Amino acid sequence: MKYHLKIIxxxxxLVIEVNSGKSQVNTTTRKSDSSTMVMSINWGDxxxxxxxxxxxxxxxxxxxxxxKFALTSWYHNVKKYxxxxxxxxxxxxxxxxxxxxYRFPAAMAFGxxxxxxxxxxxxxxxxxxxxxAKDKTVSLxxxxxxxxxxxxxxxxxxxxxxxxxxxxxxxxxxxLLWDEFSPDDxxxxxxxxxxxxxxxxxxxxxxxxxxxxxxxxxxxxxxxENAWNAELLYLAAVMLPNHAHSNKWLQKAVEYLIAATxxxxxxxxxxxxxxxxxxxxIQGYNMEEPGFVINHGIIHPQYNALASMINAPxxxxxxxxxxxxxxxxNLDKIYYSVTTHRFSDPPYKAxxxxxxxxxxxxxxxxxxxxxxxxxxxxxxxxxxxxxTYGWDNxxxxxxxxxxAKLHINKVLEQQKRFADGHTYIGDKENSYLGxxxxxxxxxxxxxxxxxxxxxxxxxxxxxxxxx
Numbered sequence: 340m341k342y343h344l345k346i347i348x349x350x351x352x353l354v355i356e357v358n359s360g361k362s363q364v365n366t367t368t369r370k371s372d373s374s375t376m377v378m379s380i381n382w383g384d385x386x387x388x389x390x391x392x393x394x395x396x397x398x399x400x401x402x403x404x405x406x407k408f409a410l411t412s413w414y415h416n417v418k419k420y421x422x423x424x425x426x427x428x429x430x431x432x433x434x435x436x437x438x439x440x441y442r443f444p445a446a447m448a449f450g451x452x453x454x455x456x457x458x459x460x461x462x463x464x465x466x467x468x469x470x471x472a473k474d475k476t477v478s479l480x481x482x483x484x485x486x487x488x489x490x491x492x493x494x495x496x497x498x499x500x501x502x503x504x505x506x507x508x509x510x511x512x513x514x515l516l517w518d519e520f521s522p523d524d525x526x527x528x529x530x531x532x533x534x535x536x537x538x539x540x541x542x543x544x545x546x547x548x549x550x551x552x553x554x555x556x557x558x559x560x561x562x563x564e565n566a567w568n569a570e571l572l573y574l575a576a577v578m579l580p581n582h583a584h585s586n587k588w589l590q591k592a593v594e595y596l597i598a599a600t601x602x603x604x605x606x607x608x609x610x611x612x613x614x615x616x617x618x619x620x621i622q623g624y625n626m627e628e629p630g631f632v633i634n635h636g637i638i639h640p641q642y643n644a645l646a647s648m649i650n651a652p653x654x655x656x657x658x659x660x661x662x663x664x665x666x667x668x669n670l671d672k673i674y675y676s677v678t679t680h681r682f683s684d685p686p687y688k689a690x691x692x693x694x695x696x697x698x699x700x701x702x703x704x705x706x707x708x709x710x711x712x713x714x715x716x717x718x719x720x721x722x723x724x725x726x727t728y729g730w731d732n733x734x735x736x737x738x739x740x741x742x743a744k745l746h747i748n749k750v751l752e753q754q755k756r757f758a759d760g761h762t763y764i765g766d767k768e769n770s771y772l773g774x775x776x777x778x779x780x781x782x783x784x785x786x787x788x789x790x791x792x793x794x795x796x797x798x799x800x801x802x803x804x805x806x
Contacts, residue, residue: 374582375529377517378658382456385794389459394740395789397747398723399459401716402782404751406454407465407760409447409779410472418444420478425491428482437496441483443776445508448479450779452512457790465760477519480512484527489534491527498538500564503571504647506535508780510574511654529579536575536588539568544598546623547633550606555623558636562625565599566647573651573666577658590804593665594620599648600669602626612664614803629680630672637706638687640694643677644717646784649724652797653787661800667730674725675733677702677718678742695742700749713753713768719746720781720788727792747785750778 389395414420423429434440451472454460462468467475483505484490488497496502513520513528520528545561548554572592576585593613601617601624608617626632632642651666677694684691687705694703700715725731726739753762762778763769771777 374579375526376581377514377525377529377578378580380514380517380657381659384659385457385791387794389457389790389793394723394743394747397744397751398719398782398785398789401719401747401750401754401778402450402454402786403459403461403464404754404760405762405775405779405782406451406460406472407467408757408775409451410465410467410475412759412761413447413775414475420444422478425485425493427485428478430482430486431493431495437499438501439772441486441496441505442501442508443773444479445483445505445512446773446776446780448476448483449508449512450783451476452480452515453783453787456515457786459786459790473516473519476512477516477524480509480516481520481524481527483509484513484524484531487527487531487534489530497531497534501567503535503539504567506531507567507570507574510571510578514574514578514657532571532575532578533582533584536572537584539572539591539595540584540587543622544568544595546598546601546621547625548603549623550621552603558633560625560632560634560642562599562632562642563634563645563647565595565625566645569593569595569599570647570650570654573663574654577654577660580658586805589663593663593804596651596663596665597621597668598623599625600673602628602630602669602672604628605669611801612668613801617668626669626673630669630674630676631680632673635709637709638682638704639706639708640677640702640704641708641710641714641717643673643694644721646717646720646781648673649721649728649788650784652728653784653791656791656795656797659795661798663804664799664801667728667799670725670728670730671733674721674730674739677721678731678734678737695737697737698745700745710771711767711769713763714774715746715749715753716762716778716781719743719750720785722746723785723788727788728797750782 418433420428430440430444455473460469460472486493486495488494510528510532544565547556547560569592572588572595576589576592579585597612597617597620601621603624605617605621605624610617631638634642648670652662655662679693681693682691682705692703696703702718722739722743726743731739754760761775763774
């Protein structure tokens, strides 16, 4: 609606803001604008209890352990977070690297927000009250959004190589706890999402090799970047369905999803996805046959187990929407590659065989691992999604539930070594500096996969997406 009398506008908006301090209106511009109205999650539709099985119980326990560490030792002793004169947490001073400043708190907040909104947060486990947990989580989320270059005066991050990844965590976490955010903080989140999503509209996905097989990025698949860029795009499209760019974001998300997991055989793949052949969607590929990933110059099992590839059914189902078919493109082949494809010795490292080892949580790395050999949570997350959504259909002998039990129990075994709930001893197990934060995000993802599928099973849609 347009108002032509300048006096009426502020009066109307003042009334709205007085009556509803938690309006979903973009309060920075202070005008009624349907494009900034966030799709509400109807939590009343999600009242079913989670399954009662060993894998579900183990995922829940692992997430709560990660929550405990996040809200106690990590928040107070590792990060020593304090608010500054702005009223927001001082994140900039924690590192000179934006990934460490913003990805880490975003991931931790993501895990706690999920536990809170799905009703499993447990103060008896974490030692932190529900209210304190909410306050800390909201503080982390709002502070990362505040520091985005489109908001406020700090303008610290935005448009970074991983920025879509961090914005996804923040947007998703804030969406879950939307009622806890002030109008100004909601506006910051919305502007962050729009800014990050819009920058991909004129760009194309990246490829490890082009359509002729020529290497574009030596030893560096772009599956990861494409997957997390897609996450941000479809989250923005789902959260802001009335925005003028919503369908454009969704269309671009589909393009990035298909590119992320494209194989050499897909260069001539005539299968129709969202209105056109796979071959018309892509300009190259990011995986090798039959579905493994080259990253850091090696065949890297950990990049087969990317959380960024498996979260789409959650985002769409939370909004009561169908999940795009592109969101499961080639994921069965990725899972086949870790469970069933055999690597010979030589040329690969002894003893050869499959990445997953029967009867053991240990993973075989055909060409080694530069991230350490004690990482199991990412595989547990992949396993949970595989058996939940049926991506394990190509696996021989053992399906996803079998492997999930092995890998999640290993995560719990690692966490039981420490009273504060953290997971790793050091670099030998996992050399990534954000390893504990990654546990929080992956276990949050695994829990949401199980919990939400119980509420409303994911349904896929292969219709064309209108621009």
